[in-house]
Amino acid sequence: MGTVVSIKKTNLMNIRKIFIAFSLCVAVAQAGAADYNIVDFGAVGDTARLSTVAVQQAIDACSRAGGGRVIVPTGGYKIGTIVLKSNVNLHLEHGATLYGSTDLADYKPVKSDYLSLRTQTETIQLIYADDVDNVVIDGHGTIDGRGKAFKKLSWNDEGITRPHLLRFIRGRDITVKDITLRNSGCWMQHYLACDRLRIDGIRVKNRNNYNNDALDIDGCHDVIVTGMTADSDDDAITLKSTSPRLCENVTISNCVVSSHCNAIKLGTETNGGFRNINISGIAVKPSEDQTSQYFGLPRGISAISLEIVDGGVLENVSVSGITVEGTEAPIFVRLGNRARGYYNGQVIGNVGIIRDVHIDNVIVRNAGATGCSVTGLPGHPVENVRLSDILICHKGGGKKTPVPADEKEKDYPEATMWDTLPAKGFFVRHARNVVFDNVEIRTDTPDERPEYVREDAF
Template sequence: MLKPFLIMRNYLFILLTSISTLTRAADVEVTTYGAKGDGLTVNTTAIQKSIDACAASGGGKVIFPAGHFMSATVVLKSNVTLYLSDGCTLTGVKGAANYPYQQVSIPFYGENWAKQALIFAHKAENIGIEGPGTIDGQGASFEINTIKKPDRYMNRPYLIWFVACKKVSVKQVHLRNSAFWMQHYLGCEDVVIDGISIWNHSNKNNDMIDIDGCKNVRITNVNGDSDDDGLTLKSTSKLISENIVISNCVFSSHCNGLKFGTESTGGFRNVTISNIVIKPSAQLTTIYGKPAGNSGISLEMVDGGIMENISISNVAIDGPQVPLFIRLGNRARKHTDNAADPGIGVARNIHISNVTATGADITGSSVIGLENAIIENVSLSNISISSSGGAKADAMFRKLETLADHYPEATMFGPLPAYGLYVKHVKGIRLNDIRLSFTGDDERPAIALENTSDFELRGLNMASTANTNAAVYLKNVANGFVTANSVYTPAKYFIWKEGAAGNVSVSNNQHPKIKSVSNQTTKK
């Protein structure tokens, strides 16, 4: 007698489960609530009703069919994904008044002026934007009438702004023409950005992607081109940007292709970046920067915080002025008016490998800390850098200003004492299998180390000229190895030592056209 009862119980369980599943996944097409894809009708209310209905039924997709849909700010709710079909364009309407200020729960630098968006979400979970369609912010229509800070940042909405959200997915869509940063993810967790394309050349501050104080983030298969910074990790609040994987992407930027900072209040931790191409922008006219970009990779800590456990590998850099810039400074900008002044930050455990860079200018790459803020444990391996050259021999002795409190930029010090890599205020740096060359003669050393200890130069291949004082310049260094390096062009010396150079071993280097190993004197 139990068998019919069991059959009925199982049937009811399946039926109730099916009903529950349908309730949780009620897709809604925006036209159901009156949206019109005619390029004229403002559909804000219809789209919001669609989102609200979808959320109320348990979640699902809000579907935009083919067409041109105009809208002002819409607020995404938990368990809802916006799906833009092939042939669909969602366009933000003109006029800052159509984008109300949003209040968020995370105090951050910018909270008093950067608070508008076309698509906004706050404390939502399991949300997304997907599909082959396009979102266009008409960013050029938001005019800037002042250069005063912060007024010049106001009334220019993000395209996407997600704050304190969890389980975020942005896939496949084409993002175009924001009035400000294209997309800002602030204090979010479990973020997946995959297969999207970005074009952002319509206004100032046109960043590509800003990951800000987020954790557990995966960014893959992105193709982006922006006037301002490209893939950007920030920390505009006390939150650390951490546990981040970025891979298989192509970035173009008039400024910095791949950047940490400048805001670094919380910092950056446990970041792995691989298989990246950084190339010149397709947009030749610039708002900021240079057509080929200011820098390829810039890692900047100037507002306190911690940068540690950073791994970057397999990167092709074509065109930017400076391939690599690592900076620990002390701008010490508070993230809110009421915050305490930040202390000097920490930068350590940074590993960069398998990088090919061409088209660099006269500046040179650098790793620069401060006398009271030493960068620690850096390794650079299997790196090839070709620069334009053009500096004279005496440029190696140029004294650089400290500029501790300045805005960090890869070109901030001008042409450096070395055409390839300049290292200052670092403890524990290993340079292995690095090739440094120039397309036009440069008389500076390939490598210069100053106020640096516990270093190793191994397997470097360096170009020089007959007027080059030395291929390697060591100034006030200690505890190092210079071994198995090669220079096959003339120079006056292989190494130029200045100041203290205690416990430095030089051995097994090949320099057949350089007769003297070292100047062996201290330059006054």
């Protein structure tokens, strides 16, 4: 018995030694990761004075030392473009706000050598990072781009004369957590060709200019987005593919979003496409603030838009557990052939692919009467789409409507592109193995259209 007790005591002592050693390692690591307060580098809590240089010096010093936290303390600080670097944690304390300058001269034009649709010219952004590892933006502070100051000068001027607020290109192990993002000049946050991206618990308000998306994930792999609350004039949760790199292995859950356009959208740029996408637990509602509208409709165009129009592939996509208040045409699945390349002069010679999609457990109230659609092109059908356990309630009142004669093969894809559809439920054209299971369409007033209209669909 004495020997057993001795062994037990020895094991306990060894465990304690291991724990103490681990604790010391953590303490040493934490001690090595120092804090760099922007005020110590000359930042001034006065929005009449520019603190760009001070903030950048804090970032540079942190990076040179091997990493740590760059602290933005309580107060308001005006900046132009700052560039984040590897192993830097930009931490905004409660009550801290970084305000974007309203002078374009304070923004640094940059050009990445990663080739995509939107990297072929110099672009401007408030916070930028390219080819970085292990970068964190967190805290309970705010980044406000004051984007209303930048007027729209041409159709494709986003990032040219109207700055993005946050842009990561080729980032690895990127975390954005708990902060509030407001008022970008165009897209709020653009993550291009990033790996292992995590977005957690952020709040987004982007309703002060054109192209005011809330979130754009573009050709990224291994992404987790959770707990985001977003209110945007343009698209809310947006996956894109502006290069051959697919958006792949993406999970988005437990978010509340409002949009004048599309609440959940895969597209429009789809050169690579989307694979292994899981979107669940999303509440879609109209914005409580209807004082401005640049694009879309007051209650939104669609809740779910899944699109391929630039030759890419969309496969293994699941959208489930979606509750929707409003939107004109709640569900839109579209295979088109806009065929826009991702670099000047590129010719897209193939039509893309949509297959293996499951949309289930969706409840929609107070939708518009346009109807929903699942459409491909002649000889290029949408394949293997299952829609189950769906309830759509809309105002009804529709008259008998003919099937659209124009395929609109090259048109910009939008859920309202054919205006009122021939079905009060779903219009399905050029499709194979589209299955409806426990789908119910309710209308407030009688509607002359059938629930389903199929053409070249079986």
